[in-house]
Amino acid sequence: MENEDNLSxxxxxxxxxxxxxxxxxxxxxxxxVYKRRWFILFVLCLLNCxxxxxxxxxAPVADQSAQFMGVTLDQINWLSxxxxxxxxxxxxxxxxxxxxxxxxxxxxxxxxxxxLGAVLRFVSVLGSLVSAAxxxxxxxxxTLCALAQPLVIFTPTxxxxxxxxxxxxxxxxxxxxxxxxxxxxxxxxxxxxxVGTTNNISSxxxxxxxxxxxxxxxxxxxxxxxxxxxxxxxxxxxxTSEPFLEGIMLLLxxxxxxxxxxxxxxxxxxxxxxxxxxxxxxxxRGYPNDFAGLCxxxxxxFGIVGAGFLxxxxxxxxxxxxxxxxxMSLSALACIAFSVVSQMRNQRIAxxxxxxxxxxxxxSIYPVAMELSVECSYPVGEATSAGLIxxxxxIQSVIYILLLQGLTKPMADSPFSTCxxxxxxxxxxxxxxxxxxxxxxxxxxxxxxxxxxxxxxxxEAQAIGKKPTLTACQTVTSQTLKTRxxxxxxxxxxxxxxxxxxxxxxx
Numbered sequence: 091m092e093n094e095d096n097l098s099x100x101x102x103x104x105x106x107x108x109x110x111x112x113x114x115x116x117x118x119x120x121x122x123v124y125k126r127r128w129f130i131l132f133v134l135c136l137l138n139c140x141x142x143x144x145x146x147x148x149a150p151v152a153d154q155s156a157q158f159m160g161v162t163l164d165q166i167n168w169l170s171x172x173x174x175x176x177x178x179x180x181x182x183x184x185x186x187x188x189x190x191x192x193x194x195x196x197x198x199x200x201x202x203x204x205x206l207g208a209v210l211r212f213v214s215v216l217g218s219l220v221s222a223a224x225x226x227x228x229x230x231x232x233t234l235c236a237l238a239q240p241l242v243i244f245t246p247t248x249x250x251x252x253x254x255x256x257x258x259x260x261x262x263x264x265x266x267x268x269x270x271x272x273x274x275x276x277x278x279x280x281x282x283x284x285v286g287t288t289n290n291i292s293s294x295x296x297x298x299x300x301x302x303x304x305x306x307x308x309x310x311x312x313x314x315x316x317x318x319x320x321x322x323x324x325x326x327x328x329x330t331s332e333p334f335l336e337g338i339m340l341l342l343x344x345x346x347x348x349x350x351x352x353x354x355x356x357x358x359x360x361x362x363x364x365x366x367x368x369x370x371x372x373x374x375r376g377y378p379n380d381f382a383g384l385c386x387x388x389x390x391x392f393g394i395v396g397a398g399f400l401x402x403x404x405x406x407x408x409x410x411x412x413x414x415x416x417x418m419s420l421s422a423l424a425c426i427a428f429s430v431v432s433q434m435r436n437q438r439i440a441x442x443x444x445x446x447x448x449x450x451x452x453x454s455i456y457p458v459a460m461e462l463s464v465e466c467s468y469p470v471g472e473a474t475s476a477g478l479i480x481x482x483x484x485i486q487s488v489i490y491i492l493l494l495q496g497l498t499k500p501m502a503d504s505p506f507s508t509c510x511x512x513x514x515x516x517x518x519x520x521x522x523x524x525x526x527x528x529x530x531x532x533x534x535x536x537x538x539x540x541x542x543x544x545x546x547x548x549x550e551a552q553a554i555g556k557k558p559t560l561t562a563c564q565t566v567t568s569q570t571l572k573t574r575x576x577x578x579x580x581x582x583x584x585x586x587x588x589x590x591x592x593x594x595x596x597x
Contacts, residue, residue: 122320127253130313131262134197134249135269136305138242140298141204142273144211144235145173147298150281150383151291158215158291159225169232174484176236181481184240186334188248189471192316198309200241205306207234208299215292240477243270247460247476255322256550257405264401264457268394271453274365275390278383323550337470341478346466346542351482353536354459357418358483359490360425360529361452364389366491371518375435376506385445392446393453400454408547410462414455415537421452422526422533429522435506468545490528494521 148155152166159166188196210231214224246266250259284294341347369382396417404413424447431440460476467475498516 121255121322122318123255123258123322124253124318127262127318127322130193130197130249130253131266133201133305133308133312134242134245134266136301137197137201137204137309138246138266138269139273139276140208140302140305141200141235141239141242142270143277143298144204144208144232144302145239146170146274146277147211147281147294150278151285151294154285155291159228160221161225165225169229172229172232173236173239174488176233177240178481178484178488180237181240181244181477181484184244185471185473185477187241188244188473188477189334189337193245193248193252194313194316196241197245197313200238200245201306201309203234203238203241205299205302207231207236207238208295208302210234212292212295212299215295240480243480244473244477246457247464247472250461251464251472252317253322256547260405260410260458260461261401263461264397267457267460268397268453271390271393275387278387334471334474337474338478340470341467341475344467346540347463347475349536349540350459350463350466351479353418353532353540354455354463354479355482355486356528356532357421357452357455357459358480359486360525362483362487363490363494363525364428364448367494367518370516371432371522372441373508374501374516374518375433376508377438377441378508381438381441385441388442388446389449390453391449393449396450396454397457400458404458404461408544410458410465410544411540411542414458414462415540417451417455417458418533418536421448421455422530424448424451425529426526429526432522433519462542465544465546466542468549490525494518494525497521497524 148166148169152163155169156163156166184196187199208231211228212231213219214227214231219227246263249266250262254262280297281294284290284297341351365386368386369379372382372385373379400413400417404410424444427444428441428448431437431444434440460479463475463479464472497520498518499520501517
């Protein structure tokens with residue numbers, strides 16, 4: 091290692107090799123972090139933000155987009171729905187790719203799909219293309235962007251595990267994960283600003299294609315390795331030590347992980363329903379679209395702020411379980427408050443406050459829960475454990491949206507409605523109570539039944555001869571058991587001394 095004595099980001103740990111080598115930590119390891127980890131994190135954040143911007147490009151300007159392309163609003167809505175349709179079947183392949191082929195190939199492929207989709211969308215609005223072909227070409231570009239989403243959205247946990255030391259992992263995961271809702275916020279603000287008239291749709295698509303192209307160049311040229319030459323932690327050395335299919339089977343037999351998969355997946359579904367149905371819920375009670383947009387913006391902004399605070403907190407304290415349980419409970423209370431206040435008229439301040447709290451406590455759980463999924467399933471690959479939770483959230487999102495829409499009831503009269511004629515007569519009172527009930531039920535299930543140990547932190551503690559930080563009695567994998575059986579330096583020395591004394595006595 092060049093200039094070993096002057097590297098400020100390097101720290102050494104001596105691991106004594108027992109008579110039976112530990113499969114996870116076998117050698118004397120020099121842990122080192124590299125400054126280029128921040129560049130890779132920066133590129134991932136830009137890519138994640140760009141992909142979510144492309145996802146919701148047309149949603150804030152649906153009317154103008156439909157008029158420009160000569161299609162219906164339902165067809166415009168499919169430009170957003172295609173992301174969910176594509177993500178569910180492709181997520182399994184993405185988790186395999188990320189854990190098997192590596193971080194670099196996954197990110198570069200995702201950046202190229204994102205860029206090609208953005209460019210194809212812009213090509214569709216050029217004058218040389220006939221009007222009838224505009225929407226199919228836009229949908230083709232949007233599908234390419236949708237293919238890139240699983241490659242991008244599963245990456246934060248893997249990047250944090252491979253490139254960042256244990257005291258920075260939750261923060262790195264939080265920064266990368268929160269860049270996705272930041273892109274949603276940017277699209278919600280700038281799409282209406284750019285599209286003053288229907289003639290500016292082409293300008294909108296060009297502006298969104300420029301950053302996608304730049305990010306593709308940065309990823310292709312700047313990201314040279316999937317992992318650093320020297321691991322930043324003991325767990326990074328053994329990342330993805332379980333084969334993909336065996337890892338899936340281990341997860342399915344892991345009680346703590348299955349509880350997290352179901353309960354946190356339900357939380358993702360609740361937030362998807364909130365974001366998707368917010369305007370329809372509020373307009374029935376007389377709240378205009380711009381106020382619904384404001385509430386959605388507050389939801390995202392305060393969520394990013396909350397995630398920042400919580401990420402720093404858990405990086406310092408390692409209290410993943412406590413932080414997740416407390417925030418899920420407070421998020422459930424905010425969901426109940428929203429289900430009640432959203433059915434009242436002239437409650438703008440209360441609605442704004444509730445939406446802010448809902449985002450602050452709810453959004454902040456996501457990166458911490460992704461880290462917790464790795465801690466309770468180690469040494470299964472990080473992309474596999476985090477990816478299955480995302481898949482669970484997507485599947486439950488579809489079920490929840492269909493369920494809530496099916497529970498709406500026609501209203502005899504809605505004189506204060508600001509909705510379009512088709513939505514004005516639908517009551518959301520029962521669906522909102524059902525959503526609050528589901529959120530509360532799964533939160534109680536998680537708080538009561540979820541118990542686990544921090545397997546990855548335990549392995550790292552054993553690597554440097556520290557006492558493991560256990561949180562509960564939990565059956566562990568054979569890999570973790572072997573890690574715990576690794577003797578410390580002092581224990582090995584004492585054993586050697588005892589053996590020498592016994593040999594002398596027998597002699």
